[in-house]
Amino acid sequence: TQLLEQSPQFLSIQEGENLTVYCNSSSVFSSLQWYRQEPGEGPVLLVTVVTGGEVKKLKRLTFQFGDARKDSSLHITAAQPGDTGLYLCAGLREGGSYIPTFGRGTSLIVHP
């Protein structure tokens, strides 16, 4: 079973549309991170959320950590072709390893 479930797995949208990607778990995390990976590259960290209910904004990207610290969402407003990529959530479990557990990722394609 996957510790972190991401949905949707694939998303194909037109430029200018809004979208939300979800990352859910039955486990509590001390922190949760979102990475973006472009083809032929390694993942790059976008944000880390550590407090339940926390909301962070990065330009058109809004990240939220659930109150119970079991889930997170990534919302993109007015998507652009440059947002195309694989979005991965990664969680650090409380009292667990310092190595994050990754979700399977959401593959986003934004068409011009």
Next chain:
Amino acid sequence: SAVISQKPSRDICQRGTSLTIQCQVDSQVTMMFWYRQQPGQSLTLIATANQGSEATYESGFVIDKFPISRPNLTFSTLTVSNMSPEDSSIYLCSVEDIVLGELFFGEGSRLTVL
């Protein structure tokens, strides 16, 4: 931040052969990590490579299949031995910035086994 270079970036290999992937970091790091990324799957940690000691392997991965070297604080290699088509994947080298709490990744090595 850390800059990580991996070689080869991609390769096509025959069944039964072995391939060694190299990872070079632009700064000294205590631990280096090797991940596998299969299509439609999450990043899976293969092992943690520590300088001066044997690598620590995660469940489902063994040294005979994935031998790792860590000769110094800036370099590591991962060998995929006796390859089968199931080993076709992207292999990623990573280091952690403990202060930032962030993982930095190489660009990955895409292996296709025929």
